[in-house]
Amino acid sequence: MLPKLYPVPGLRLGTARAGIKAPDRRDLVVVSLVEGSTCAAVFTRNAFCAAPVTLARQHLAAAAPRYLLVNTGNANAGTGEQGLRDARRCCDALAATTGCEAEEILPFSTGVIGQPLPVAKIEQGIPAACTNLSDDGWLDAAHAILTTDTVPKGASHRLEIDGHTVTITGIAKGSGMICPDMATMLAFIATDATIDGDVLQACLDSAVERSFNRITVDGDTSTNDACVLVATGHSSLPRIRDTGEYYTRLAAAIGGICVELAQAIVRDGEGATKFVTVAVEQGADCDECLRVAYTIAHSPLVKTALFASDPNWGRILAAVGRSGVSGLDLQGVNIFLDDVCIIHGGEPATEYTEADGLAVMERDAFTIRVVLGRGDFFERIWTCDLSYDYVRINAEYRT
Amino acid sequence: MLPKLYPVPGLRLGTARAGIKAPDRRDLVVVSLVEGSTCAAVFTRNAFCAAPVTLARQHLAAAAPRYLLVNTGNANAGTGEQGLRDARRCCDALAATTGCEAEEILPFSTGVIGQPLPVAKIEQGIPAACTNLSDDGWLDAAHAILTTDTVPKGASHRLEIDGHTVTITGIAKGSGMICPDMATMLAFIATDATIDGDVLQACLDSAVERSFNRITVDGDTSTNDACVLVATGHSSLPRIRDTGEYYTRLAAAIGGICVELAQAIVRDGEGATKFVTVAVEQGADCDECLRVAYTIAHSPLVKTALFASDPNWGRILAAVGRSGVSGLDLQGVNIFLDDVCIIHGGEPATEYTEADGLAVMERDAFTIRVVLGRGDFFERIWTCDLSYDYVRINAEYRT
Numbered sequence: 031m032l033p034k035l036y037p038v039p040g041l042r043l044g045t046a047r048a049g050i051k052a053p054d055r056r057d058l059v060v061v062s063l064v065e066g067s068t069c070a071a072v073f074t075r076n077a078f079c080a081a082p083v084t085l086a087r088q089h090l091a092a093a094a095p096r097y098l099l100v101n102t103g104n105a106n107a108g109t110g111e112q113g114l115r116d117a118r119r120c121c122d123a124l125a126a127t128t129g130c131e132a133e134e135i136l137p138f139s140t141g142v143i144g145q146p147l148p149v150a151k152i153e154q155g156i157p158a159a160c161t162n163l164s165d166d167g168w169l170d171a172a173h174a175i176l177t178t179d180t181v182p183k184g185a186s187h188r189l190e191i192d193g194h195t196v197t198i199t200g201i202a203k204g205s206g207m208i209c210p211d212m213a214t215m216l217a218f219i220a221t222d223a224t225i226d227g228d229v230l231q232a233c234l235d236s237a238v239e240r241s242f243n244r245i246t247v248d249g250d251t252s253t254n255d256a257c258v259l260v261a262t263g264h265s266s267l268p269r270i271r272d273t274g275e276y277y278t279r280l281a282a283a284i285g286g287i288c289v290e291l292a293q294a295i296v297r298d299g300e301g302a303t304k305f306v307t308v309a310v311e312q313g314a315d316c317d318e319c320l321r322v323a324y325t326i327a328h329s330p331l332v333k334t335a336l337f338a339s340d341p342n343w344g345r346i347l348a349a350v351g352r353s354g355v356s357g358l359d360l361q362g363v364n365i366f367l368d369d370v371c372i373i374h375g376g377e378p379a380t381e382y383t384e385a386d387g388l389a390v391m392e393r394d395a396f397t398i399r400v401v402l403g404r405g406d407f408f409e410r411i412w413t414c415d416l417s418y419d420y421v422r423i424n425a426e427y428r429t
Numbered sequence: 430m431l432p433k434l435y436p437v438p439g440l441r442l443g444t445a446r447a448g449i450k451a452p453d454r455r456d457l458v459v460v461s462l463v464e465g466s467t468c469a470a471v472f473t474r475n476a477f478c479a480a481p482v483t484l485a486r487q488h489l490a491a492a493a494p495r496y497l498l499v500n501t502g503n504a505n506a507g508t509g510e511q512g513l514r515d516a517r518r519c520c521d522a523l524a525a526t527t528g529c530e531a532e533e534i535l536p537f538s539t540g541v542i543g544q545p546l547p548v549a550k551i552e553q554g555i556p557a558a559c560t561n562l563s564d565d566g567w568l569d570a571a572h573a574i575l576t577t578d579t580v581p582k583g584a585s586h587r588l589e590i591d592g593h594t595v596t597i598t599g600i601a602k603g604s605g606m607i608c609p610d611m612a613t614m615l616a617f618i619a620t621d622a623t624i625d626g627d628v629l630q631a632c633l634d635s636a637v638e639r640s641f642n643r644i645t646v647d648g649d650t651s652t653n654d655a656c657v658l659v660a661t662g663h664s665s666l667p668r669i670r671d672t673g674e675y676y677t678r679l680a681a682a683i684g685g686i687c688v689e690l691a692q693a694i695v696r697d698g699e700g701a702t703k704f705v706t707v708a709v710e711q712g713a714d715c716d717e718c719l720r721v722a723y724t725i726a727h728s729p730l731v732k733t734a735l736f737a738s739d740p741n742w743g744r745i746l747a748a749v750g751r752s753g754v755s756g757l758d759l760q761g762v763n764i765f766l767d768d769v770c771i772i773h774g775g776e777p778a779t780e781y782t783e784a785d786g787l788a789v790m791e792r793d794a795f796t797i798r799v800v801l802g803r804g805d806f807f808e809r810i811w812t813c814d815l816s817y818d819y820v821r822i823n824a825e826y827r828t
Contacts, residue, residue: 077757078750078775108746110776143743144777207730207747248729250744251751330647330729330815331606334823344542345649347507348606351477352650358476376477377509378543416729418820424733 035168035186036197038220040064040262043167045174048155050148051103051141056174058152060124060159061098061218067262069095070231071136072238074255081106081113081147082137083256085121089133096134098218098258099124101141101152102175102203107253108144116147123153127160140203140216140254141177172201175216178423179205181298185290187283191276194267196223198283202291206300206424208247217242217257217291223280224263225270232273233281234259241288244411247299248420249328259284296412301419304336305395309410312362312402318355319409322400325353333416341387343372350400362403368396434567434585435596437619439463439661442566444573447554449547450502450540455573457551459523459558460497460617466661468494469630470535471637473654480505480512480546481536482655484520488532495533497617497657498523500540500551501574501602506652507543515546522552526559539602539615539653540576571600574615577822578604580697584689586682590675593666595622597682601690605699605823607646616641616656616690622679623662624669631672632680633658640687643810646698647819648727658683695811700818703735704794708809711761711801717754718808721799724752732815740786742771749799761802767795 041063048058063069071090073083089095099120106113117139121132139147172182186199204215225233238257263269270276297305308327313319326332329349335342346365351358360376367390371379390396440462447457462468470489472482488494498519505512516538520531538546571581585598603614624632637656662668669675696704707726712718725731728748734741745764750757759775766789770778789795 076747076750077754078746078759105743108743108772108777112776142741143747144741207744250728250730250747253743253747253750328727329649330819331649331823334820337820338824340824342542344504344507344652345606347477348475348542348649348652351475351652355476360477373507377511378507416820418817420729421733421736421815421817421820424730425737425739 032169032172032182032184033186035184035199036188037165038197038199038262039165039222039264040067041220041260042163042165043171044159044161044163045167045170046155046158048101048151050101050151056170057102058155058159059100059171059174060156060163062163063096063260064262064264065096067094067260068225068227068230070227070234070259072234072257074252076251076253078108078253080139080254081109081117082139083254085114085117086136086138086256089136093131093133095136096130097124097128098136098138100138100175100216102177103141104139104145104147105141105143105254106139106147109146112146116149119149120152123156127156136258138216138256140175143253168199168201175201175203177203177205178300179203179298183291183294183298185287187287189279189283191267191279194265196221196265196267196280198287200287200291202295204295205298206247207250207252208245208295208299215252215255215295219258219284219287220260220262221280221284222262222265223267223270224265225261229270229272229277230259230261233277233284236281237285237288240285241292245292245296246324246327246411246413247296247302293412296414299414300423301417302414303417304415306336306413306415307397307410308413309397309399310402311399311408312404313407314405316407316409319407322350322353322355322402323409323411325349326398327411327413330416336415337417339388339391341367341384341391343387346398347373355402359403364401364403366399367391431568431571431581431583432585434583434598435587436564437596437598437661438564438621438663439466440619440659441562441564442570443558443560443562444566444569445554445558447500447550449500449550455569456501457554457558458499458570458573459555459562461562462495462659463661463663464495466493466659467624467626467629469626469633469658471633471656473651475650475652477507477652479538479653480508480516481538482653484513484516485535485537485655488535492530492532494535495529496523496527497535497537499537499574499615501576502540503538503544503546504540504542504653505538505546508545511545515548518548519551522555526555535657537615537655539574542652567598567600574600574602576602576604577699578602578697582690582693582697584686586686588678588682590666590678593664595620595664595666595679597686599686599690601694603694604697605646606649606651607644607694607698614651614654614694618657618683618686619659619661620679620683621661621664622666622669623664624660628669628671628676629658629660632676632683635680636684636687639684640691644691644695645723645726645810645812646695646701692811695813698813699822700816701813702816703814705735705812705814706796706809707812708796708798709801710798710807711803712806713804715806715808718806721749721752721754721801722808722810724748725797726810726812729815735790735814736816738787738790740766740783740790742786745797746772754801758802763800763802765798766790
């Protein structure tokens with residue numbers, strides 16, 4: 031159930047049914063940012079990034095954004111020079127409708143890769159989306175950016191800072207091709223706080239690193255990942271120029287929104303039936319903690335065991351063993367399923383019983399905890415299982 | 430259909446039904462090596478290697494092997510100190526039956542991880558296996574080492590070198606948890622040539638690197654991988670002491686056997702319906718070629734598209750893009766499905782049609798060829814698709 035999404039003063043959202051892939055579903059979003067807004071963004075590091083990602087990077091460097099333009103149903107990725115021309119034409123159409131410059135628009139696309147963007151449909155849909163711009167448009171927009179997602183994803187907080195009310199609301203989409211690298215599939219987050227652009231970017235980088243960059247559904251990093259954070263400046267809270275107390279409180283709240291959205295993506299992972307936290311503790315550095323965590327989370331054998339609720343911990347052990355941590359001393363390794371110890375000192379825990387393991391694995395959500403016994407570093411990521419439905423969804427995706 | 434497996438003079442194989450996991454199937458193999466045989470081996474690099482792997486390494490360093498002892502149904506992995514004691518007891522039992530030293534025995538186990546080895550059953554089965562030792566036992570042994578495999582895997586060559594007949598025969602098992610790192614699941618290869626131990630090891634290292642270390646089913650490196658090459662010295666071919674002409678010819682033949690066995694493992698990959706070669710050309714070094722190849726071969730999205738015969742080449746493109754090749758110039762990248770060019774200079778090939786792509790993807794076997802346009806290096810690996818049956822097999826494995 032989606033929580034209530036509070037409007038963010040200074041930001042309005044409009045949607046339309048442009049018929050991009052399927053008829054009669056919301057598939058186009060226009061977001062209007064009030065003049066004076068600041069905007070931060072992170073994008074995929076996939077070398078084959080999509081045309082809209084390339085163009086959004088250019089526009090962000092050139093001008094302060096006034097509009098976001100988002101379509102689902104077609105990723106405009108792997109489309110070469112034609113893709114760039116198509117993305118520009120869409121921005122031109124929105125610029126003509128709204129009277130802004132094309133460079134003040136950030137374009138985003140998600141959907142099937144490698145097919146030409148149906149520009150004419152988007153051009154036709156833009157005026158409709160602009161006529162229903164509203165600060166209450168978050169929920170419709172959350173629906174309009176979905177692809178294989180089964181539920182819309184949103185998070186919203188209101189907090190008081192020194193008597194000033196600040197709102198933060200965000201939406202995201204993503205279900206497959208999820209292993210973000212410095213960004214998620216698509217996430218749009220806004221606050222009415224007033225924040226300098228470079229401080230806002232630092233805030234987003236930090237939040238993304240601990241949220242969207244800590245989830246994986248299938249290990250595939252998308253060509254279209256993008257995450258945008260907008261600050262409209264309509265709250266009465268004084269301008270945040272540096273990393274003082276106001277920043278700390280706001281950044282914590284934005285970080286919380288990002289974690290909520292990231293976790294929602296994993297919970298709605300393609301075919302997912304389980305939400306699994308992989309926590310790796312006592313590593314010699316963060317890198318090796320992440321390496322162990324992702325090796326477990328990407329193992330098809332672990333993921334199918336999760337699906338089957340089978341406490342086949344040998345597969346977890348094998349994943350830890352092949353993760354490439356140099357000089358790993360097995361005698362220092364402990365492994366837990368929630369609070370059930372399965373491996374103690376590198377050996378099967380004497381008190382462990384299959385019934386205990388099964389009781390944990392049958393839960394909808396649980397934690398695989400690996401204690402390396404090598405140092406003080408810690409990392410945590412979120413993932414899901416690999417089910418028949420993952421295969422079905424991705425074998426049938428284009429049919 | 431398994432090819433004829435020629436006996437290797439000096440080597441005999443016996444099997445038994447020990448009831449280790451399932452009743453009434455061959456699950457125990459004893460291989461007898463004539464005195465004077467040399468023996469080379471490579472093992473898994475998984476840090477959590479199984480007890481028999483640890484013990485086999487110790488025994489190999491201590492004495493010239495006279496027997497191999499192999500069981501399926503239980504991997505004796507993740508079993509700690511008890512697992513080592515169990516593996517030793519099995520060697521002791523075979524030593525008592527045959528009159529050799531326990532250190533002259535190399536133990537191998539494959540099957541479920543993390544359950545105690547049923548030593549008593551193996552002790553009871555050993556005398557039966559020893560009574561039917563025969564140089565014609567290869568086919569029975571090929572059956573007796575299988576786990577989730579659906580077909581036995583073997584390869585056999587006879588060649589003439591300077592008028593001397595030399596035989597090479599090998600068997601292998603493996604279907605899931607297949608991403609060998611310096612070894613395969615289990616492979617046993619023998620020749621009657623006479624070869625010094627260090628030369629034999631070099632020959633095996635080289636052969637494994639181009640065969641078992643170039644396959645992946647699911648990216649999971651087993652705890653039990655092991656590959657053994659025996660030279661019995663019963664051929665009339667003069668002793669091979671160095672890497673001269675005899676070595677070159679024999680090594681090529683052994684390399685061919687290893688490729689045949691490795692490919693047989695991929696063809697019988699769990700749930701596999703397609704045999705796919707991933708070739709990466711014109712890389713700046715071998716490492717980046719392998720990185721691109723494995724990123725494609727491990728992508729669940731690529732693998733499900735292979736299963737669906739869907740020429741969804743955007744997923745291949747996305748995998749190349751996220752593979753982490755630094756400074757990749759997309760304009761130099763060409764991608765082919767067999768001879769059909771899908772990406773030319775980083776853009777969709779103008780002449781490409783979906784029908785052409787589909788025609789390739791519907792084949793049982795085909796090649797994904799990525800040309801990076803950066804250098805002169807080349808790598809090739811073999812993989813399979815990800816199907817419903819992979820999920821079924823691994824969700825139901827222990828039930």
